[in-house]
Amino acid sequence: MSDVQNTIAFKQILPKVPGLIANLNNLVKGLVLANNTNPDKNHGLAWCIERAVKRNPDGIAIKSDQGNLSYRELNQRANQIAHFLSSQGYNIGDTIALMMDNRAELLITIAALAKIGVAAAMVNTAQTHKVLTHSISIVKPKGVIVGSEFHQSIDDVKDALPIEQDQYFFVPDGDVKEVSGYRHLVNESSDQPKHNPDTSKKVRRDDPLFYIYTSGTTGLPKAAIFKNGRWMKAFGTFGFIISRLNKDDTLYSTLPLYHATGLVILWGSALAGSSAFAIRRKFSASQFWSDCRKYDATAIGYVGELCRYLINAPTSPDDKHHKVTKMVGNGLRPGIWKDFKQRFNIEHVYELYASSEGNVGFSNIFNFDCTVGFSPVPYAIVKYDKEADQPIRDQNGYLQSVKKGEVGLLIGEICPKAPFDGYNDPEKTKSCILENVFKKGDRYFNTGDLMRNMGYRHAQFVDRVGDTFRWKGENVSTTEVEHIVNEHPDVSESVCYGVEIQDTNGRAGMIAVTPHNDISFDPNKLIPHLNEELPSYAVPIFIREQQQLQTTGTFKYQKHTLKDEAFNPEKVNDKLWVLLPGEKAYTQVDPTLYSKIQTGEFRF
Template identity: 80%
Template structure:
């Protein structure tokens, strides 16, 4: 095995990969130049990329969806009309507009239009409502709101809580809906505007904000990460030219929400780099996924989170390899299903990546190794970390210490001209993410909050989020490791691990929520021997919860905060619950009486 059998990469693994890069040397050089441009006066950004793709492939398909297909020329002309109209309404470089539209072509048209005139698009999560939605809009101080007619009720509910002039509420109708009361029809009012590229698109610079991408906040309210045009170019150059390597004949199919950076930046950017078609779907459907790939003639797919697990849990079919998809780009593919997924669906290239909306360091699997987030040319370090103290370890001189090859530590990215940290719109939140004087006086690093294994040759393997590690029996338990092991069992469709508190005990006991495979009569004791053979005793989940479907975010991340809050309390949970009581060899189902005994200390965990 040429990847990570011993969790390290050696030159003998790299050498066979070099010829493929040499063959693609022209694109590699172009990608590196675009990604590493630091001139703040350079006219580069999303608008530049769109107009480049139009010149290269004007009559090629830009967007495919259930609404039909649109060429690059048609897409660009509609975006230009919206851009010219917004200019006439007083929008200018430096302004912000909140955008809340489902995955459809009009969303990308509006984002492109805003990019062309230097207006930042605040990409609002379409699932947000009420207090959270009002907070997300208010923190970026937008000049206007652009909402899809399918979501206008969510805006109506909080309209009196946001400080926007009434004539700057725009709607993008869908289907036969001509208008929505109280909103201006953006596309209708822009329909008579000029179709040529606005002059403003040539004035946009790399340091101008392009998007606000929302990330989870520790208080439960989202934070708005600033995403500048320069960061777009880094992704465009790296993923588009070095990783994806798509061409005019290719179609990249994505079901990921476009308010998230993976879908909007990595996947759409990769399609634009190749002047390729970008096929989108409103929401992910496992049962329709491969049918869509065949319908759109997809050659590449995007993925994130547990999407691949949903697909591999589908019943096997003779059609599993009857498609033209050869590669996939995304993040979060679990090592436990990595090779099985490739083999079942005939995928030859898994281009896993690592990045964050607010961070300044990224990895991409350009050499197509298994079970790694890949390679990074950015200045970074993986340093020793004290999980119990929840902070990196400093030596006697007060400096951080890099881990050795094969070891696990905290990933930090150096803040420098090559890798700036744009941060959040809240300076205090940005400051909290910065580590100063890491290796020398005056240096500054971004704290990713992620534990990585140093694999050598500037490769890494994702291990865990710092916050997803809990301590039990004096040992650190990795939730990711437990999830991998649990999900390997044949009865398990998916699982999520987390730590829960038991009264009068130290640390947190492990708990796992499991969704069994269809038609399985779930019994946690069937998997207990598997857990005992694969996990140390302290990492074996003390509690098990059976769920028919695990709750996830729009990007397939598990909603652990709810699971932690409900824990193993039968008064809060209608699902079946089990406990591995001290001294017992099997799980016992929890009822109210047993719960009270556990919490009153009748059992010494």
């Protein structure tokens, strides 16, 4: 870790300037697209797709295991679905919940909805039962479109959803011909016109484009509104200024398209260059580089967890045998940054920082190591009290910026240049806003993320605060996990938190459980319940049994102590269990097993 760069000097920036000047044309285009705030301007995802079709009609738009799809074909198939849904009464401002694997049909359907101004609620495909019901219900959709591979998940919650029975549509996967209770979207739209619908020209920047779900810090998933104007900001910034792809490029991504990184940053970058977007349903470390060779990928999308899996895979003579020179994504940890670039011969790491709901973003336009990059929008990194779980105010009641090299809470100023669209729930939106920050009347969005001030408007991601931690590339809400665990009849109360495992990214889920007095606690009795109600990434890796959970004087759980003690049997007198990789039952943790976990004998 001694070679990790934590600050940036002016002399390091100067050599980067000629490269920016050489890219001046794209830089200007990107800035114009990203910063156009005219509410009457016809811009958005539909506009971007139709632009790409004009520039590269016969070029490949999507590559997948189903074959290739040209931009002309993508556009025509999307237009047919758009015309059909318009005929069914869907209009600008409506919402449809969308649940489908990473495949061409998902992007076609998203494009179709964008063309008629209908917001796509991008449902996490790992969700089931109560969480799924909540996620769909909170956006008040008029309909549901589901890939046939997930129809059972929707069937399980249909009775609880406020949707007319004839507004459930399915998109077939493989040889599926029909699904009981669903209309065949592809068949019913097959006789529709292939030309662009008139509604494409009527979509405006302030019209909702997506709902992206985020765990936040207050329990069940929140639906963050992602407007067409925000898409254009990402399209201009990452597509033209950062990624700079062209018609000969292919961007390969295995990231789920219900997250903004895959859907907005990566697909948007491909559309900006009229490039090919190669997708895979699920990430595979063993197939990653062979897929890059198969698809002639010149760029890849990533999150930090993906990079860790790749660098932990056995070395191969083919590690450098590919055409990839760029990688675009977020979460590449400073500790493996340089090793990753060297092993896989990557020239440019376009690390970025953004959130589905936030108003502040960073991008590594100068290609420095170990940084999320530069931000042009107004923001601050302020002093933060981890124990109190809140920013520190001075004697006048104002927040204080940290110095260069120091770590603090990242906040983004809410202003015309960086608006905060918020959530569909006004109360949840209000809870994320800090007021009277540096002067009376100013307002800032609280990102909930700790950043290091590297100087010259650059930052380095450090950690997340509050009741959310990140594991397997997903945000896990501790409140949601606690709610599900507490429903089990053997559990009196529980508290969830994230703990670090040596040489892994993010934090693994751990719960401290107080069982009911009259039972002998068996953690394996929780497994069927947890697997049914939680996404796989949210199922706790560790369990700690306590007779009584420790609270503060205001009845808040003392998570700081729990996190510090984690799953170390030398610090904890209570019983500890772990769900080891590939196992279906919890194993009790003793000093020997603890040592094996921390020395990397198990790959979580």
